[in-house]
Amino acid sequence: MPETYVIKVGELILKQGNRRYFEQKLFSNLKARLSAYKVRVSGREGRYILSSPDAPAEVLRKVLSTTFGIVYFSPVLTPPKDAEAILDTAAAVAADMMRQSGSGEFKIEARRSDKSFPLHSYDLACLAGDYIRQNCPGTKVNLHTPAWTVYIEIRDQVLVYGTGVKGSGGLPVGSAGKGLLLLSGGIDSPVAGYLMAGRGLRLEAVYYHAYPFTSREAREKVETLTRSLAPFLQGTVLHVVSFTDIHLRIKEKSLNEELTLLLRACMMLCAEKLAVRRNAGCLVTGESLSQVASQTVESIHFTGSLSSLPVLRPLIGMDKQTIITMARDLGTYETSILPYEDCCTLFAPLHPLIRPGYSRMRRAFENLDIEELIEKSLEGTEKVYFTSAG
């Protein structure tokens, strides 16, 4: 028997005229992630079926739970369009649900889209409810607070399935184009990448290191974070750019209180140049308003002005505790809190500017005369590739 799953989507179903585009993205993303196996994905209008004769169940479940666009999935049985066969299948699903949940309280949700099927939805639900009660000892109908549900759908084929597993939701990766994530080793930027991939952005990432001021371990930490994100991103490329000379230039030519802001500005400019080369239409950062001095409105005005591409900051209105909870759920938190120093902490000024004047900072930036150094850093970029398997 091939492993077969029913997939439900959320927002994607609202796309009306563009629905086909989003569906195709979801199908091709699933196929790409399961390219080592034979896979069939089909269906339309909010109900999709994925089946594979050779992919292991654990692999399918991992892929289905980490592919954006899926709100819910469940193993499904597809009996023939015959009342007796449907009732037997419903009872088999019920027995399985009862084993899994330890409770016998259930309800039936029946839906008949194929109007040539003789039983109406309501009659089918009543029949199936009675049949399950008679054939699965310990079960009891509870319409308001059931422990599980058996779904019966009569479409071009019959689908019978139980309460399933939550997916990641959102929109299929790639449906919103491509962006470049500024990924540091901290807690915030991996969460920012996850959120924007969930809005349909395909992402590549850039990490600025300053070896030997920053250690090998700091870089490995960012690679580990990228590996954790890779399944959600449908695979990605991490661009590792050396900022050592840029750090030294900033240190030499500017006031201590301006260091962090000028470094952030260089990161933005460099990211914009890289994004253009990689065909990305926006930048993504983990900035959150007022979290640190370089993330006040005035600071963001200045650093953001170095990119003519839109800078998306999905964490801008979130407090740190919310972000930490999300990082924990995502599985990146434990890596992010490893103690290896970030280049920014090494060069952190004692009293950074909190409300920098825009013109003053632009002048300080011009004074760095940094374009050529940035071009040189970009030339030396190393690329590290991550498949969706990590």
Ligand code: ATP
């Ligand atoms: P994070 O936890 O993401 O590091 P943070 O709270 O430490 O964030 P900052 O260090 O001020 O905040 O960085 C703000 C944003 O700038 C980061 O979220 C990230 O997008 C980007 N950034 C900072 N340092 C780097 C770096 N070394 N390489 C790439 N991007 C960086």
Ligand code: MG
């Ligand atoms: Mg940081």
